[in-house]
Amino acid sequence: MRVSDDRYTRDRQKFDLALRLIRHEARTFTIRQWTGLSDDRIRKLYRSYILSGDAHEVTRHRGKSPRQAAFFFRNPELNFHAAQLASLFVMYGLVGPGERGVEPRYRVGSLESGALLCRAYEAYLEMHKPVNISFEHAWFLLLALARHDEVGLARCANCGGVRVRDLLAKRKLTCGNCEGAIESAARAAPCESAARAAPC
Ligand SMILES: [Zn+2]
DSSP: OHHHHHHHHHHHHHHHHHHHHHHTTOOHHHHHHHHOOOHHHHHHHHHHHHHTTOOTTOOOOOSOOOOOGGGGGSSHHHHHHHHHHHHHHHHTTSEEEETTEEEEOOOTTOHHHHHHHHHHHHHHHHHOSSOSSOHHHHHHHHHHHHHTSSEEEEEOTTTOOEEEEETTSOOOOSOHHHHHHHHHHHHHOHHHHHHHTTTO
């Protein structure tokens, strides 16, 4: 009896996580990765979700997931959003300090890690409407931070805040937020702001 109860609870948790991921417009592949549900089961869940009438703005994404770290460095605003998400990943324990900087603390396929990823993304949604970073890009950011080959975390030399660093690009010391402020100051008063931005 207890075994079947446990199984029921586990299945329920899988479905709840899958629905949460569908709401965040995650791809079928991503939902399968995190829940272990079959594509067919996910399709059925997706259909029932649409029919329930809660899905007026949900789009189903097919094809490949994002795989370009350059996306997070496209402009200062996106870089700032990426830094906020990265901070949330640290807060929710998905990554933590390690010998090489941040190291993964999540496990793909764990319902607990999947739920934490959703919670981190939902906290990001609370802060921004509309958001600049989709769930799939957020998941990719977490993977890239854990891989430690293209994206890293560092401290902004100007404001001390968390910034997402492009490990392949030339060394930058400021976060997206400060970079944007310095750029607009440079447009307004080129000489004065160049002197102020010199430490960067
Ligand atoms: Zn800064």
